Amino acid sequence: MSGPVVLTGRGLVGGIAEGEALVTREAVSGWGGVEPRRGRIIESRHELVGQSFAGKVLVFPGAKGSSGWSGMFHMSRLMGSAPAAMVFTTMNTKIALGVVVTHVPAVTDLDRDPFAVIRTGDWLRVDADRGQVIVTPRSR
Structure with a gap:
């Protein structure tokens, strides 16, 4: 990738946020995992x-894991450490409830595999109102 790439999907919780990407191909466990x-x-x-x-x-x-997933991410919001x-x-129901109580823009059902496009450290603009993720790659 040389310039920004736009991925289009479905926004779940509206809003716009920007930040550095933290990417994992593994599901995240809320209760006992964060x-x-x-x-x-x-x-x-x-x-x-160990990463934040x-x-x-x-x-x-x-x-992944129990219904406590949403509770742990809700607590991260209350403590100022949410994504x-x-x-x-x-x-699934865990993530659906989790993104709602965390109150952060969330996008899913992307038109391309995000793991093939986004790397940790890339700069992302998530526009959940439009269902877009704009990827600005870090220098590789």
Whole structure:
């Protein structure tokens, strides 16, 4: 990629946010998988263990685990450590409720595989009102 790329999908929670991408091909567990005070992944076998999603655009397949997923992400919002936005590929009830209570722009059902286009560190503009993710690649 040389310039910005636009991915189009379906916005779930409206709004516009920008931030650095934090990308994982692994689903994220909320209950026991994140530490909401700092917005860190703490699931010991997760590829992002120890990394913070606070203020970043979290690009991931979706939620796994219990219904506590939404509660942990809601707590991250209350503690000021929520992601700036979420971009994900697999819809389920956990993620649907989670993006609503987290109050961040969220986009899914993209026209291209986000894992083939977006890398950690890329700059993303998530326009969930229009269902768009604009990717500005970092220098590779």
